[in-house]
Amino acid sequence: MIVFLCVRFLVFSFVWPFIGGWREMYAANDAIPLFINMDYMKDPRYFAISFRRFFKNFLNNEDLRPGIYELRFSKPEKVCVLENSVLSSERTLDVIAYAPRDLATENGVSFEKEIYVRGSAAIGQNNDLRALVCDGDVSLAKNTVLRRWLDAEGNISAGEGCNLGVSLTSGKECLVAAGCVFRRLYGAPVKAGTSRKKSFALAARDDEERVFPPPPLGAKERQLEEIWPYSDTRFSVITPNRLWVGANSRILGHIKTYGNLNVDDNVLITGNVFAEGDIVIGQFCKILGDIFAQGSVSIGEGSQVGRPGKIKSVVGNQTVFLSSGAAVYGYVTTEGDGRVL
Amino acid sequence: MEMAIVLMKCYMLFTIAVLAIYTARHFIFTINRLFGKQRIYYHDIIDSDLRPVTILIPMHNEEAVCRDILERMLLIDYDFKKFEVIPINDFSEDKTKDILEEYAAKHPDVIKPLHRYAGERGKPAALNEALQKARGDIIIIFDADYLPPRGIIKNIAVCFNDPEVGAVMGRVIPVNTRVNILTQLLDLERSGGYQVDQQARWNMRLVPQYGGTVGGFLRQVVLDLGSFNVKMLAEDTELTFRLTLNGWKVAYANRAECYEEAPESWAVRARQIRRWSRGHNDVMFKYLLPLLRSDYISGREKADAILLAGVYVVPAILLSCMVVSMALFFLGEMEIFAGVFFLIFIGVYNTFGNFAPFYQVGTGCLLDGMKQRTLLIPFLLFNFYFYMWYTSRGFADALLDRLTRRRTIWQKTARFRAKTEEQKSS
Incomplete structure (x- = not known):
């Protein structure tokens, strides 16, 4: 009995777990390297x-x-x-x-x-x-x-x-009327609504052709929670919490927030906008860089992302909402629900 | 003697605590990948204004593989006005120099070799010299045996649009899995390491590790931090901690996948793992206290960074604890704890704790859609002892490096592709 138990113990401990492995080792049924498409290039079209x-x-x-x-x-x-x-x-x-x-x-x-x-x-x-x-x-x-x-x-x-x-x-141009739902849109530009008229974002009137240099790498402010209306910010803003950007302000840099980002009306941001939470862009704003949120993105009426001749992206992991008159020069995508309001 | 026994018992308790913490870490990462909220990477961003990129490829006697990677580089999908490749010929004695010159003559605007036959040897020194020559804002490094796909550069470069990202790490996939059991097991480890460990750390906003290849960093940031430390064997791990300590983040790009050649012999793997352990532990000695004191990183980032720093010490702790437990056993002093709760702890640990890394590897395989090869997971048991020995030796090397202040010498990993080609043809 003891010998039988010992043999059984040895078999279950040292033989049984390896039987499948031995078979796989010699037969190599699943030994092909994980597939990588060597010719894959990202192209929305x-x-x-x-x-x-x-x-x-x-x-x-x-x-x-x-x-x-x-x-x-x-x-x-x-x-x-x-x-x-x-x-x-x-x-x-x-x-x-x-x-x-x-x-x-x-x-x-x-x-x-x-x-x-x-x-x-x-x-x-x-x-x-x-x-x-x-x-x-x-x-x-x-x-x-x-x-x-x-x-x-x-x-x-x-x-x-x-x-x-x-x-x-x-x-x-890609013109998408109210009530449409989508996952990915790509155009030069993608416009929400039914009017082909140019957007009237405040910044578009001022800075249509102006090229803004990127802010210096070290020029960052890390503790801001508010940017006051009518202010000029000449550095990137990285905040561990939420951030509110007041109306008519100009940010000549990038934004990264770990909470939600609320941008009031008529704001110009020359860099990229990243948030771990949600991003809400008000009316008639102009964002020259990409917008990326792990949560949702909402672009207000008449706001513009990117500029003619460039390709920029709006990415919202959960949802993307475009209000009437919003224009994105490039790519809009969401893993969840995309909707034109 | 009594004092020694008390110390040994305390050491055993310390080891149990360390192992329990690392077990929890394995489970947290595994559960995050299976059931947690997944944080997306930036690969969905399409941007026509990506920054100029320089590819650095350190090479030391790479005639067997260097043509392949240069051919792949010429197929890359990137604006070639913003793209250059600097293969770094670091004291090569074979035909590497001739091959690089051949390609430079054909593609002078893209391939700009750097030949080094004087000065400090080794990868960090070579990278430092190349950083001075590079014109790209973004530096992406590949080892000479890698085979990058066409879209990988955009996939890596795009993450630097995030103003907080200082470095990014892609995913390495062994191309020679079919060669033998070692390469098959390394493939399993890579799957667990990247698909679960790195991705979970990215999901949880912890500290993904920059691995020195299939990854990139901002040139100016590294220059501002004083370039690479030529005395470090693990310049990649060191960069991870230096960036973290200076308020930069390391991103992980699970879809920036690239084939590599995994070591095909146990001797080569042993040398590699010992070198990694030596370098990593050297970094740990240097950065453990600064990490604890850092104001830039959150509490959980700090905890993760410290556990990451200590990952190559654990095998040495475990090995020495085995010796201690044997000593206690023969001294008749094994009874440290008694009672039902401790018995339950032992039972739970034996059931789950011992297998935590294996669950992680299995989850990685599952996510990669590789079901049959999970049958090989029990064989990782042998790797466990193999790694414990060589990692412990690496730890001892690092300790001696610290105590004696001796110079470390970079040893590159042997390549197998030429041999494999010869075998194929024969």
């Missing part, structure tokens, strides 16, 4: 670029006649070359759609696969799209639902109440 490249290989510079063709993605797919530039209402298309010229859809059209439009696209109300690539301008009428992504070389305008899926990217 990556999906569209990749799709266009693939589709152009398929087209091979040929003018396809209307009809159904077969295309090999990861699996064989049917491609419908559209004859009419207008799709009638309540129609459902369950194959990849290719429009050699412009495309317009009436209300309630549903696309279950990708669409590639070589001209401009005018999508009717209550349409349901999976993904759309367009070489011209795109307009989405209200309450359109985008399941995955949309990219246009030209301008994009999204009507009220659209669901903009995972990604909406444009080579030009």
Whole structure:
């Protein structure tokens, strides 16, 4: 009995835990190095670029006649070359759609696969799209639902109440009306609202073309909790708590807060703005750098982030809210809920 | 004799306390990664105004690997007007110099080698000389055996938009996992170390460690701090503490991943771990008190920094405690504590405490989606004893360095890629 117990103890202690390991050591079923995509480069328009490249290989510079063709993605797919530039209402298309010229859809059209439009696209109300690539301008009428992504070389305008899926990217301006929800937006600029007029951020009137040098590395103030209205701050502010920036002040530096950051109206910040909490930017402010919050970001009416010819980002881990007239030159993204107010 | 026995008993209690603290640390990090709030890194920021970057690649007899990394550098996604590569040829005696000159002739605007055949030897001295030559605001360092992906530089450089970040550390992934059991086990350790330990410290706003490669720092900040200390073997750990003490933060970029070549022989690994321990402990001796006194860092950052500083002392403490416990056993003085609560503590520690690092490694594998290789985790038991011995020897080296003020000599880790290629071809 004792011998049996001893053997059992030895087996359970010194043999049993290693059996799986021995097998894995020799069979090496899971010994391939962890995968790193060596060619990965961050590009907000990556999906569209990749799709266009693939589709152009398929087209091979040929003018396809209307009809159904077969295309090999990861699996064989049917491609419908559209004859009419207008799709009638309540129609459902369950194959990849290719429009050699412009495309317009009436209300309630549903696309279950990708669409590639070589001209401009005018999508009717209550349409349901999976993904759309367009070489011209795109307009989405209200309450359109985008399941995955949309990219246009030209301008994009999204009507009220659209669901903009995972990604909406444009080579030009991206105009997003109130009530739209989003995850990622990219444009030059991304504008909230329906007006294409230029933003009237206070600082935009003063400093449109001015280049602000970065503040010296050591120029930092660490204990501020308030920046007074109408003040000029010529250093970066790092605070372990919350920070309130008064109206009409100018900060020629960066901001980092470990609490929430509240920026009142008409404020100019020339650097980047980082917060471990939430960031609330008031009306008609101008932020020339990136905005990044581990919490939420809210950009007030008429405020501007970045400037023409540059790409800057607004990143909110939890939510991003854009008020009407807010403009971001570059990229807006959130892991949670993005919404135009 | 009685006094000695009391001291030995106190030492055992001290060791138990230290081990319990480090066990708790392992569990806190593991639980944070599994269930805690995850703090995002800055990789989602796209910015057309990223600062100029200089890549430094220290090289000493790297003819086997240097072509690979230079080829990778030429594929990097960055504005080449703001990008330069300085391979530092540090007293090489093989064909490294010729290869670097060949690349410099072909790409003079990007690859600008620095040949060193005079002055102080070693990585810190080489880096100091290169810092004087570099033009980038941001310095990113790779070892010569690394294979950086195209997007990694933007991923690392973007974190310096945060005005508080002075250095950033990326993630190292062994490329030669299939070679033998040692490389497989090192892969497990890396997974636990980066995916759980470093990321949890980033999540919890503690002190992620700058590891000296696949990472970067602001050139002006390091110059202002007096460059690298040429007497230090662990110049990377020292930089972590110097930055922390001066109000800068170290960021951790889990998605800035880069392949490295892990040591393929136990002898090489032993030398590496002993050197790390020696260097790290040297840093601990120097910075423990300043860390305790620092006004810049919060209480929990301070606690984490101190535990980080002491991480290479623990094996030496444990090893000496084993000797002490044997002495007490043969002296018949093992009874230190008695009672139900102590028995429960022993039971809990045996069940959870002993396995805390293994849970961490297992969690790392789980997060990386590597399930089969978790079967190898029991073999880390052997590594535990192996590391305990060589880390303790490193601690003894550091102690002697302190006492005798002798000079430390940098020894680079042997490369295996050429051998592997030869093996493949044969």
